[in-house]
Amino acid sequence: MADLRTDWTLKEISDIYHTPLMELIFRASTVHHKYHEIGEIQVCTLLSIKTGGCPEDCAYCPQSAHNNTEVEAGEMLDRETILSAARKAKKSGSTRFCMGAAWRNARNTKDFERVIDMVKEITSMDMEVCCTLGMLSDEQAAALKEAGLYAYNHNLDSSEDFYNRIISTRKYQDRLDTLNRVRENDISVCCGGIIGMGETDKDRIELIYNLATMPTHPESVPINALIAVEGTPMENQPKVPWHDMARMIATARITMPSSMVRLSAGRVDMSIEEQALCFMAGANSIFSGEKLLTTDNNKPSKDRKMFDLLDLTPREAFKDAKEEHLPEYR
Template structure:
């Protein structure tokens, strides 16, 4: 079965995906664009807004993350969980700026029952009532947490795998790959969409990148949203000395994600601020059809709304109607 026929597969092997990542760039992008057009409106780019609702002090030791309590030299102001009414005001602002999904992130290791989780549920209910897709990232959770979030109207839960199973212990040691998979299983069982991707540029090999995509493409169904992040090196974290990811490596990762998960939204996420306009457009051509829209991604810089408005105007007219198109094509 060809990688280019647009069929939904869950039996990808790492060697196949590594071959995609190593293919001639123009050939790879052309193949990915053809599959993209089978399942998506090529002019539809979803705009998602991301807000840190509780910042810093996370007990996990993820090497890339400035919010980890283990990285004490990071210049970051810790902030308590925001009040629901403040979050909903910002959600209204994001909607007015053109966002259709509102994502809320709390620097927690795991969800715990109590007033803080009650407040997050209230936020989800409010965002849903505004007509926005509500998404949260709260760390690990149990099935009853996922079920409660689903009843509140949660559209998607973000829980990235970060990297390959083989490279993972070089990046995180305070939780296992299996812990992440258990959370994803609980989310899926509750009927919530998966938002699950990874990060490149942390010192992993091309084969590690292929292995990450193989795990994601092995999910049945595939994640509805696949964020492709490029490492943003932050002073004080163990990965502060890493060089910026080559833009074309990001293009290749987007294209391989599109070929292996044809119906997923592939989201250009962290690291996009370092890309020029032309590189971002090449990512769209390779199959990306969603961006985080706003000046900050949790705690790292993002392209400004004005810059994004200019970018989207340059490639427009755009329509944020990918779900309806995908449903009609399926």
């Protein structure tokens, strides 16, 4: 079995990334075979529980208050709407339910208390629960852990240099600090990035380097293709080609063999054949459902047809989970 390493060099990752594509996919598939069941895919659903009005100025995001998009700021969804969405997701085959709120950071308000309650309720449905709520304090991370939160998403987005060119309202280190708080509270880390924002290959390699050299690899690594939304500074960015997604996924798979690598945003624009090559390259997780926060995504019925055609099977909840990440009731 390939060794799990956290001492990768930039040159090693660059050499992997620049490997001829078919050879790269073959190598990544070989690593994938050693660490994961082939054809087993984790199906996740992502729900925006509080949409729009975010004070951050992320250049790619339609939910930023700085960007003139059609996304309107709204209140947090009510309890039954969220629970109904979770039940529908489970019925459709999802085993992880992710809740996203357009906050710069979680605040100690009634809304955060409601998130805590939702984590408890949805965990009791025997689903892995993930949240993405912005920056966290130690106390908030501990409260989420006590409620049964399984995973926390906080993406690095890109290299530090490129990040600082597209976001000015927070620093890269702020993201790293939140990830450390999540890890210190024994919550599974979900952390990846976005390609297609105008970054270079060097930026993409540095993103993988920053993830693969963490003391512990993120348990989940989402690879997103930019969805260019009108009204954002990136509205004219071209569509990311499938082979760029496959190259990023393969590089992530080789450098982080045991992580779940998620083929995330942008999948809606990919054919089944293109997605199949990404699965061959090491992707073993997807988001299913009509929306990814505010952008379009693949409908469950379409994904069921793909699963049947490619003989894919959904991964069960909490499979191979580390003991410290399991909710107490299990």
